[in-house]
Amino acid sequence: MLLHPLHHQPFEPELRYWISCFTNYNMPPALDAELSRFNPNAPADREQLIRRYCLPHFNSRENFRHRQRLVEVLQAALDKPDFDFEEVWEPLEDDYDDQQWPSGWPASIDNSRDFFQRLLLAARELWHADLTRAQLPSLAECRAIPARERGSHDWLFSIDNSDTWRALFDMTATPYDMTTPGPQFQGEQLSLHLSGELQRLSVPATWPVTQAPSHCSFTLNVRGISELAVSGSRFDGRMRTQLTRLNPGYHLRLEIGFDCVIECVALSVSIADLKGIRDEKQL
Template identity: 65%
Template sequence: MLRHPLLDQPYQPTLQAWIACFTGYHMPEALDAELSRYDPNDPDDREQLIRRFCLAREDLRENFRHRQQRVLALQAAVADTHYDFDKVWEPPEDDYEDPQWPSRWPERVIDSRDFFQRLLRAARELWHDDLVRADLPSLKQCQEIAERDHGSRDWLFSVDNPEAWKALFGLAATPYELDTPGPQLHGERLHLALSGELPRQLLPASWNSPQGPGHCRFMLDIQGISELTMSGTRFDGPMRTQLTRLNPGYYVRLKIGFDCVIECVALSVSIADVEGR
């Protein structure tokens, strides 16, 4: 169950959370002045308020699954033709002090439903990658994929943007086992530096002499990880890769060294910084 980013309880987003950036009990003067430049009843200003405040100012304590739940709650309200959006702007009845409204804003927001409809469209656009990632299959579902449906040895040609590899090595040279000094995990992103020999039988026929590169180096970049598990004691050494396209997304299984296994579900997998010698 998804937990609240600050409280030890299930996460249940409200529509009031979307507009919390417009209210406060002690609103800083600078924020009041900035918000007062806009009229929430003007269509163009609404778009600016939504994109610059409701969506662009990220709370780093929330992840992509929190965003998905916020959008689903908003989507359900917009789909309800009887939902009273005017009440969203009203302060809670049990508050002893009303939150501060931008000083030069009108007393009420006209056609609140239009505001939240615009908000839903913008959220689907600007948070597109997060929403897609939240809908990726679970790691358990990917582990149950039949072996015949997994990727082949030519996994390099299934990743996003393999042009850098093709430009240097063509399509005939595909290393099966590469070496890595170990993965680098940065939040929801995994980097691996890979290098290894290209078996001579896989080299293009035009490379009849030592002139053609027989060794490769490049970076494997896995981004938008929705779920990841790691096991083992040594994360450096020879690596074998199993890459399965999910459309969208990927299921990646990396076996490194003697006993290390990394499995993840991610939005994209790409290669970069390709070198040959």
């Protein structure tokens, strides 16, 4: 069940939730003056109100699943040809406080359907990554993928920026015996520093044989995690990787050290800070 971001209750937003930044009971005078500079009935001003005030109003509260639900509510209303969008701006019948909106605005909003249609288009554009992430399969669904359809040991050639590896090494296989000091979690992101020996790989075409690297190091970045499972007690040591490319996104399973397992579904998996070196001590 999706809970409200501020209250431990089910998140069931009404359509007026979208315009709550324009209709409140204690609007600061500075905000009133700022919003009053716009005419909500002018197309250009509508775009400004939507993109500068309405959508940013949600940034610090709702996560990607809340945004998906908000878009679903808005889309459902727009799918009804006879939906009364003018009523959305009106105060609730059982609300005995005076609902305030910008003092410089007209008494009514013309063609409210157009306002909410523009709102949907802007939300789908600006929240594209979040809405895509909300559509990723669950971990349970990914675990049910047949083994023959999962990734191979050459996982580096299935990531978002595999050209980074080819540009430096010009090699055709992934080093599979990598080690890590442990993961770093930051919000909905995961990073690991990896290093290891370049086993069973050809010499890079751009490197003289005498200078061919014997080891590599890089950072594995996982972004836009939609679901995560972590178990174990030792998060450092040798890492074994299984990466399955979804459409879009990835299912990533990392087995680290003696008993650690990190498994997630994410929008992006990439590498950065790639280095090839001769001396393992430089890692």
